[in-house]
Amino acid sequence: MAKQSDELSELTTKEYKYGFVSDIDADQIPKGLDEDIVRLISRKKEEPAFMLEWRLKAFRHWLTMSEPAWANVRFPKIDYQDIIYYSAPKPKKLLGSMDEVDPEVRKTFEKLGIPLEEQKILAGVAVDAVLDSVSVATTFKKTLAEAGVIFCSFSEAVREHPELVEKYLGSVVPYTDNYYATLNSAVFSDGSFCYVPKGVRCPMELSTYFRINAKNTGQFERTLIVADEGAYVSYLEGCTAPMRDENQLHAAVVELVALDDAQIKYSTIQNWYPGDKNGKGGIYNFVTKRGKCKGKNSKISWTQVETGSAITWKYPSCLLMGENSIGEFYSVALTNNYQQADTGTKMVHIGKNTRSTIISKGISAGHGQNTYRGQVKITKGAVGARNYSQCDSLLMGEKCGAHTFPYLEVNNTSSQVEHEATTSKIGEDQLFYCRQRGISTEDAVGMIVNGFCKEVFKELPIEFAVEAHKLLSINLEGAVG
Amino acid sequence: MLEIKNLHASVGDKPILNGIDLKVKAGEVHAIMGPNGSGKSTLAHVLSGREGYAVTQGSVLYQGKDLLGLTPEIRAREGIFLAFQYPVEIPGVTNKYFLKAAYNALRKHRGQPEISAGDFLKLIKEKAKLVQMDPAMLNRAVNAGFSGGEKKRNEILQLAVLEPKLGLLDETDSGLDIDALKIVAQGVNAMRSDQRAFVVVTHYQRLLDYIVPDFVHVLSGGRIVRSGGKELAHQLEKEGYALLQPEEVAK
Numbered sequence: 137m138a139k140q141s142d143e144l145s146e147l148t149t150k151e152y153k154y155g156f157v158s159d160i161d162a163d164q165i166p167k168g169l170d171e172d173i174v175r176l177i178s179r180k181k182e183e184p185a186f187m188l189e190w191r192l193k194a195f196r197h198w199l200t201m202s203e204p205a206w207a208n209v210r211f212p213k214i215d216y217q218d219i220i221y222y223s224a225p226k227p228k229k230l231l232g233s234m235d236e237v238d239p240e241v242r243k244t245f246e247k248l249g250i251p252l253e254e255q256k257i258l259a260g261v262a263v264d265a266v267l268d269s270v271s272v273a274t275t276f277k278k279t280l281a282e283a284g285v286i287f288c289s290f291s292e293a294v295r296e297h298p299e300l301v302e303k304y305l306g307s308v309v310p311y312t313d314n315y316y317a318t319l320n321s322a323v324f325s326d327g328s329f330c331y332v333p334k335g336v337r338c339p340m341e342l343s344t345y346f347r348i349n350a351k352n353t354g355q356f357e358r359t360l361i362v363a364d365e366g367a368y369v370s371y372l373e374g375c376t377a378p379m380r381d382e383n384q385l386h387a388a389v390v391e392l393v394a395l396d397d398a399q400i401k402y403s404t405i406q407n408w409y410p411g412d413k414n415g416k417g418g419i420y421n422f423v424t425k426r427g428k429c430k431g432k433n434s435k436i437s438w439t440q441v442e443t444g445s446a447i448t449w450k451y452p453s454c455l456l457m458g459e460n461s462i463g464e465f466y467s468v469a470l471t472n473n474y475q476q477a478d479t480g481t482k483m484v485h486i487g488k489n490t491r492s493t494i495i496s497k498g499i500s501a502g503h504g505q506n507t508y509r510g511q512v513k514i515t516k517g518a519v520g521a522r523n524y525s526q527c528d529s530l531l532m533g534e535k536c537g538a539h540t541f542p543y544l545e546v547n548n549t550s551s552q553v554e555h556e557a558t559t560s561k562i563g564e565d566q567l568f569y570c571r572q573r574g575i576s577t578e579d580a581v582g583m584i585v586n587g588f589c590k591e592v593f594k595e596l597p598i599e600f601a602v603e604a605h606k607l608l609s610i611n612l613e614g615a616v617g
Numbered sequence: 618m619l620e621i622k623n624l625h626a627s628v629g630d631k632p633i634l635n636g637i638d639l640k641v642k643a644g645e646v647h648a649i650m651g652p653n654g655s656g657k658s659t660l661a662h663v664l665s666g667r668e669g670y671a672v673t674q675g676s677v678l679y680q681g682k683d684l685l686g687l688t689p690e691i692r693a694r695e696g697i698f699l700a701f702q703y704p705v706e707i708p709g710v711t712n713k714y715f716l717k718a719a720y721n722a723l724r725k726h727r728g729q730p731e732i733s734a735g736d737f738l739k740l741i742k743e744k745a746k747l748v749q750m751d752p753a754m755l756n757r758a759v760n761a762g763f764s765g766g767e768k769k770r771n772e773i774l775q776l777a778v779l780e781p782k783l784g785l786l787d788e789t790d791s792g793l794d795i796d797a798l799k800i801v802a803q804g805v806n807a808m809r810s811d812q813r814a815f816v817v818v819t820h821y822q823r824l825l826d827y828i829v830p831d832f833v834h835v836l837s838g839g840r841i842v843r844s845g846g847k848e849l850a851h852q853l854e855k856e857g858y859a860l861l862q863p864e865e866v867a868k
Contacts, residue, residue, distance in 0.1 A: 564668065569705040572665055573719035573775065574693035574726070583718065587709025587758065 168217040171195060174322050177221065181291055181325075186302050194311035194321030201315045207478040208507040208539055209447050211420060214385060221323045221356070276340065283339050285369075286331040290358050293329035300331055304362050308391040308428045308455070316387040316449075317424040320356045324389070327358035332367035332398075341597050342371045357388040363398035365431065370401040372600060386445075388423045396431030396458065401439070403596055404452075405604060407611075408444035413473045413502075418446025425452035426482075429461035429490075437464040438481065439595045441604045443611045446475060451509065453482035456490035456518075463492040466592040468604075470611055471504025471536070480510035480541075485518035485551070494525040497589050500536035501612060511543040514551045521551040529559040530588050532581070532612075582609035618643045618814050619664075619684075619783060624675035625839075626663050633659045635839035636675070641783070644811035648825055648850060649818045651836035652858045657818045658702060660836070661787040664816075665699040666692050679783070693719075694726035696782030700772040700789050707759040712771065715759045716741060716778055723779060744777040748804045766797035773804035784808070784815045790824035802827030822854035837861055 165176055174195045178188040203214075280287050286297060294301050311321035332338050363369050373390075386408075392400050402425075411418025421444075427436035438452035454463030465481035483492035498506035512523045529538035540557050562584055570580035586593070586605050593601045619641040626634040633656045641647055651657050663670050664677065666689035677684040684692065707715065721731045732740070745752055748770045760768050769789055776784055786805070790798055805815065805828050817828060825833070825847065833849040834841045835858075842861060843849065852860065 563705070565705045566707055568667055568689060569701065569707070570715075570719075571689040572667075572693050572699050572701075573715070573779065574690050574722035575718050576690055576722070579718065579722075583710050583715070584707060587707055590709035 165220065167220050169195075169219070169221055169323065173221055177323060177325070181294070183294055184298050186298070187294060190306065190311060191322050194318050195323075197312050198315070198318040198322055201318060203315050207449050208505065208509075208541075209449060209476040209478050211447055211476075214420070216319075219355075219385065221325075279339055283336055284333045285336060285338050286329065287342060288329055290324070290327040290329050290360070293360075297329070297331070300362065301329070301360070304360055304391070304393055306391075308393060308426045309389050309424050314424060316422040317389050320358060320387045320389045320424070324356040324358040327360075327388070329359070330361040330369060330371065332361075332363045332369045334364045335366040336364075337367070338369040342369065355386055357386075359388070359390040360393075361391070361400060361402070362393045363395065363400050363434075365395045366397045367395075368399045370403070370597060372403045372405070372597060384418075384420055386419055386421045386423070388425075390423070390425040390452075392425075392427035392436055394427065394429050394431060394434035394436050394458075394461075397433045398431060399435045399437075400427060401437045402427070402452070403600065404438075404440040404442070405600060405607070406440070406442045406444050406448070407607060409446075410444050410473065410475045411446040418475070419444065420447045421445040421450065422447075423450045425450065426455065427453070427463070428455045429458050429463060429487075431461070432458040432487070433460045434458050435462040435464070437466070437595065439464075439466040439592065440468070440479075441589075441592070441596070441607070442467070442469040442477060442479060443607060445477075448475075448477040448479055450477075450479045451481055453484070454492065455484050455486065456492065456521075457486045458490075459487045460489045460491075461487055462490070464595075465492075465494045465496070465510075466595045467496045468499070468589045468592045468608070469497070469506055469508075470499045470608060471501070471506045472611060473502040473504065475502075476505045476507075478507040478509055480508045482511040483513070483523060485512075485514040485521040485523070487518060489520040490518055491521070492523045494523070494527070495591050496525075496527045497592055498527070498529045498538050499532070499585060499588070499608075499612075500529070500538050501532040502536060504536045505539070506537065507539040507541065509541045509543075511545070512553055512555075513543075513545045514547055514553065516547045519548060519550050521548075523551075523553045525553075525555045527555075527557040528588065529557075530585065531559065531561045578609075581612055585609075585612060618680060619816075620678040621664075622676050622678075624660075624663070624677060625673045626659060626670050627673055628659075628670055632673070633670075633839055634663065637836075637839070637841060639834065639841065641814045641816060643782070643814055645832065646809065646815045646817060646828065646830045648830035648833045648847075649816060649836055649841075650820070650822070650833060650850065650853060653820070655836040656839040657820075657836050658787055659839075661699060661785045661816070661818050664692075664785055665689060665697060690722070691726075693779075693781075694723050698776055698779055698781035698784050700769075700776060700784065700786045702788040702791060704760045704763075704768040704772055706761045706763075708761050710759050711756050712759050713738075713741065713755045716755075716775060719775070720778060741774075741778055744774055747777050747807055748773050749800050750774055765792040766794065769793055769797065769801055770804070773801050777804060777808060780808075780813075782813055784813065786815065786817045786819075786828075788818055788820065790819055790821060798824065799827060822850040825850045835861065 165173060174191050178191055309317050311318055361371060392402060394400050408419040408421060429436055436454050442448050452465060456463050463483050469477045469479050471477050480496060481494055494510055496508045498508055500506040508527045510525060512525060514521045525542065527540050531538055538559055542555050544553055546553055566584055567577060567580050571577060585608055593604055596604055621637050621639040624634055624637040637660060649657050663672060672685055717737050724731060741755055742752055745755065750770055760771060763771060789801060793801060817830060830847055833845055833847060835843040
C-alpha cells in the first residue's frame with residue numbers, strides 16, 4: 137500500500153510546462169483605475185456616449201462593492217490598482233517559427249491533432265497573410281453575411297450596430313450584478329458579438345471560425361449573443377489547446393438572449409494555465425455567464441469543460457422567463473495539483489412549464505478542490521416547472537476534495553425538482569480490473585474518466601467532443617488514484 | 618507453464634499464504650478448494666498481481682520467467698486472465714469499447730497491428746454466442762446494472778475474446794443459478810485446449826461437475842494440504858471439510 141501511495145504522489149504531480157512570454161504592449165495606459173481611466177478607455181475605442189455613460193455608472197457602482205467571499209476558493213488579495221486596464225490590441229511578441237514554441241506545448245498540439253496553421257496562431261507564431269486559415273476565415277465571414285448573421289468583435293458591433301448593443305447590453309447581466317461583472321462593465325476592452333436574425337439557423341458552428349479569429353480578446357472580455365425569434369446558433373468559446381496568456385485575472389461576462397422559439401447552444405472548453413504543481417501562478421478565472429430565455433419555447437444550453445485556470449469561479453445560468461422555455465447545463469470540471477474550482481449554475485424558473493436540466497461532473501486529483509454550487513429557484517408564477525439535477529464527483533487520490541452545495545427554492549406546489557448526487561473514487565478495483573485485462577494504468581484512467589463524463593461530452597459539437605476526450609486524458613496523465 | 622514454489626504472502630502483518638507448491642502444465646485444469654479464509658482467492662490475486670499483498674517468500678515461474686516481478690498489465694498481456702469473483706462496474710464505458718482496448722493492448726504487446734472495427738465486431742458477436750449473451754449487452758456499460766449471472770457470463774466472454782494461456786477462475790460459480798452455471802461452464806469447456814491451462818478456485822464441488830478438473834487441491838491455512846484427482850472433490854462434497862485431519866486444518 138505504501139508503494140502505491142508513493143507512486144500516486146509521484147504521478148499526480150505531472151508538470152504543465154508552459155513558458156509565458158512577457159512583452160511590453162505598444163498601446164497601453166497607466167496602471168490603476170479611476171474615472172479618467174474609464175473615460176480614456178471609452179475614448180480610445182471611439183465609443184458613442186451611451187457606452188461611456190454605461191461604463192461610468194458601472195464604475196461608480198463598483199466603488200461601492202466589495203469582493204465576494206462566499207466562494208469555496210482561497211487566493212491572495214488582488215490589488216486592483218496594480219492592473220493595466222487597457223492594453224489593446226495587445227500585440228504579443230510573435231515567435232519566428234514553431235521551433236521556438238515550448239516542446240511541451242507542441243506535444244499537446246500534436247496529441248490534440250490540431251492542424252499546423254492553427255497551431256501557429258494559437259502559439260503566437262507570426263502567420264503569413266496568405267495562409268489557408270485566413271482565407272478560410274474570410275469564406276466563413278461571407279457565408280455568415282449571406283445568412284444575415286452578424287458576428288464580429290464587440291468594438292465593431294458598438295460602431296456598426298449601436299442600436300442592437302444598446303438594446304441588449306446589460307439586459308441579462310446588469311452592470312450592478314456582481315463585483316467582477318461590474319468591473320468588467322466599466323473596463324471591458326473587447327469581445328464578441330453575435331446576432332442571428334428571425335428564423336435563421338446559423339449555417340455553421342461558430343466554433344471553427346472563433347478558434348481561428350478570436351485570439352487575444354483580453355482580460356476583461358465581453359460576449360453578447362442574441363438569437364431572434366426562431367433563430368438557432370451554436371457557439372464554441374475557447375479552445376482545447378493551451379492558449380498563450382499572461383494575465384492573471386480574467387473577469388469576463390457573457391450574455392445570451394433567446395427570443396420566442398430561439399435556441400442558443402453555448403459550449404466552452406477552458407484550458408488556461410493552471411499554475412505549477414505547487415500551486416504557484418495560474419489564471420484566476422472569475423466569469424459571469426447568464427442566458428435569458430426571454431421568449432416562449434426558447435432554449436439555452438450551456439456545456440462546459442473546465443480543465444485549466446488556478447481558480448475558476450463560474451456559474452453559467454439561465455433565466456427561464458418565456459413559457460415552456462428550457463435551460464440546460466452540462467459541465468465537466470477537472471481540478472488537479474492545487475487548482476480550485478467553484479462552479480455550477482443557477483436556473484431561475486419564472487415562466488409557466490419551464491424546464492431545466494443540470495448535469496455536473498467534477499473530477500478532483502492531486503490537491504485539487506472541486507465545488508459544485510447550484511441554485512434552482514422556482515418562482516410562484518412558474519406553474520408546472522420541472523428541474524432535474526445530477527451532480528457526480530470523482531476523486532483520484534487522497535488529498536483532493538469534492539464539495540456540493542445545491543440550493544433549491546420552490547415557491548409553488550405544481551413544480552417538480554429532483555436532485556441526485558454521487559461521489560465515487562476511481563477505485564483500485566476499477567484500475568486493477570482494467571490492468572488485469574492488459575490495459576495500462578494511464579489508458580485505464582482515461583477510459584474511466586471519459587466514461588464518467590460521457591453524458592456531458594455527448595452534448596458537445598462532435599469534433600470538440602473528440603478533443604475534450606483527449607484533453608482530459610492529457611490533463612490527467614499520471615494522476616492515478 | 619506455471620510453477621509455484623513455497624509461496625508465502627501476507628496482507629499487512631497477517632500471513633495468508635504459508636508455503637504453496639503447485640505445478641500446472643499446459644492443457645491441465647486444476648481445482649483449488651478449501652474452506653472460507655483458507656487463502657484461495659488470495660492465491661488468484663497474487664498470481665494476477667493485485668496490489669495490497671506482500672510476497673514474503675517463495676517464487677512463481679510462468680513460462681519459465683519470474684512472474685512476481687511483472688506488473689498486472691504485463692501479466693495479462695503475457696496470457697494470464699483472472700475471471701473475477703466480483704466483476705467491477707465501469708459506468709459510461711461500453712463493454713465493446715473496453716474489450717477492444719484490452720484486445721488491442723494484447724495485440725500490441727505481441728507486435729501485431731490493431732484489429733479493424735469490423736473484424737472486432739464479428740469476433741465479439743461470435744464469442745457472445747458462446748456464453749449465450751444478447752449482443753445488445755455489448756453496447757452496455759461494463760457490468761453496470763448487470764445481474765450476478767450476467768456479470769459472470771461477461772467474464773467468460775472476455776476470457777473467450779482474449780484467449781489467455783492461463784485462466785484463473787475465482788469463485789466463478791458464486792451467486793449463479795444452475796442454468797447460468799451450465800452456460801458459464803460450457804463457455805470454459807469450449808476454451809479448454811492442450812495449449813491452455815486453468816486454475817479453478819471454488820468453495821463448492823458443484824462447479825466441478827461441469828468443469829471437470831484433472832487435479833484437485835485442498836487449501837487450508839494457506840497451504841495445500843491434500844491433492845488428488847477429481848474424486849477428491851466428490852469426497853469433500855460428501856464429508857465436508859471436516860474430513861481434513863486436525864494437523865491439516867488452519868492454525
